[in-house]
Amino acid sequence: MKRSLSVLILSLLCAVLLTACSAGASKNAEKASEGAKVTIRLAEAHPADYPTTEGDKKFAELVKQATNGRINVEVYPGGTLGDENSVVSQVQSGGTVDMTRVSSAALTSFNPQMGLFALPYLFKDSSQEWTFLNSDKGQKLLKDLQTSNMMGLAYYESGARSFYSSKPLTKLSDLKGQKIRVQQSAITLEMVTALGANPIVMPYGDVFGALQTGTIDAAENNAPSFDSANHYTVAKNYILDGHQRVPEILLISLAMWNKLSPADQKIIQDAATASVATEKEAWAKYEEKSNAKIKAAGVTITTVDNIAEWQEAVKPIIEKNGAQFKDLIDYIHTLK
Incomplete structure (x- = not known):
């Protein structure tokens, strides 16, 4: 009886140790994922001084700050990585372009509901448009792009x-x-x-x-x-x-998104959301100058x-x- 009891206790101790080791390994793996260096290539069709490019750069800056440079977003303006249609295809397929800023008009083949913005005289002004874009219904249009292997992170201003x-x-x-x-x-x-x-x-x-x-x-x-x-x-x-x-959209490949830890995904999303203010301010100034x-x-x-x-x-x-x-x-x- 004593021998059986000893065996049972020893088995329970081994189980506890194995569970602890497994949990420790899981935490270490998560930390390793969060600690990995990542380079993200972001394609931009507009020139280096254009408002959307300013938004891209602010996004990259915020990501760099939040990760102490561990995640580096490289912005390629002026269509150096290809035109909008070609880079969207690369983002969708998980190719060499990880992110892009693209007109929502280019996304209707991936999410037909994006065709909403093509309807003439839909919004009476910018204020009404942004109230919609920031609403749950507007944000859902971004989230629905996941079915096409892309993540819509934020809308950017594009005027009328x-x-x-x-x-x-x-x-x-x-x-x-x-x-x-x-x-x-x-x-x-x-x-x-x-x-x-x-x-x-x-x-x-x-x-x-x-x-x-x-x-x-x-x-x-x-x-x-x-x-x-x-x-x-x-x-x-x-x-x-x-x-x-027709609003602009900041996109990331779902393949790249899924490589990131939940903590890094939050950093990316928060940076994208915060960069909108910079892009809108740059847009207002550029539009006045234009x-x-x-x-x-x-x-x-x-x-x-x-x-x-x-x-x-x-x-x-x-x-x-x-x-x-x-x-x-x-x-x-x-x-x-």
């Missing part, structure tokens, strides 16, 4: 898109018959057609030459892009209709006083495409 042309453009009827470059977006194509113009899809890098040669008459974008791409030098008419507000530069260059800038006329023209587009976004649209209409 408006039309600019080499031809007179001070009212809606001036758009009739104009050839306008647009992004590859079914809703945008329909919108431009509804406004009386002829949409032409072409790469962004070809727009300047196409405006020069008359291949196209017009294009559409926000003021900082109109400025930084030098389109204002060949398109001297800018009408501020603000037809779309508007002053465009005006000084002799561009005729027209503010739309009666936006209802434009909204009425695209109403069929909302009715046709809005059903898939009905809950989100209804929610946006409740926001101030």
Whole structure:
């Protein structure tokens, strides 16, 4: 009996020791994971002084500070790692690009709900847009990208898109018959057609030459892009209709995200969230500078006083495409 009792006690002691050793090994492994040095490559299509790049840099700085340099985010501006579509594919596949800043328009094939932002005149102003983006519904659009092997970390400001042309453009009827470059977006194509113009899809890098040669008459974008791409030098008419507000998104590959410890994931997310304020501030300054530069260059800038006329023209587009976004649209209409 004594011998059996001794064996039982010895077995229990061994079990306790094994459990303790296992727990210790698990903790050590977690610490090792948190202590590992990591390099993250972040692709940025815009120039080094552009607001989104400023946001990227702030994000990288905050990550470096929080990890004492253990996690190093390398920002590659100016499209040096490829255009937006190619780097999104690399991020999704877990390739050599770990992160990117990309327009939400480029993500509709991964999450159709991102197509919401293509709807014309969806938001009445920036305040309403950001109230939505910061809401649970807005944040869910970011989280849903995980089904496509990406993590949406934060939205960045991108202003409002408006039309600019080499031809007179001070009212809606001036758009009739104009050839306008647009992004590859079914809703945008329909919108431009509804406004009386002829949409032409072409790469962004070809727009300047196409405006020069008359291949196209017009294009559409926000003021900082109109400025930084030098389109204002060949398109001297800018009408501020603000037809779309398409936010930018800071993305990380799910493959890279899953390599990080929970503690490091929190650092990455917190840094991304905190970098938004820097990007928005940089955007406001850049936009003010761009508007002053465009005006000084002799561009005729027209503010739309009666936006209802434009909204009425695209109403069929909302009715046709809005059903898939009905809950989100209804929610946006409740926001101030």
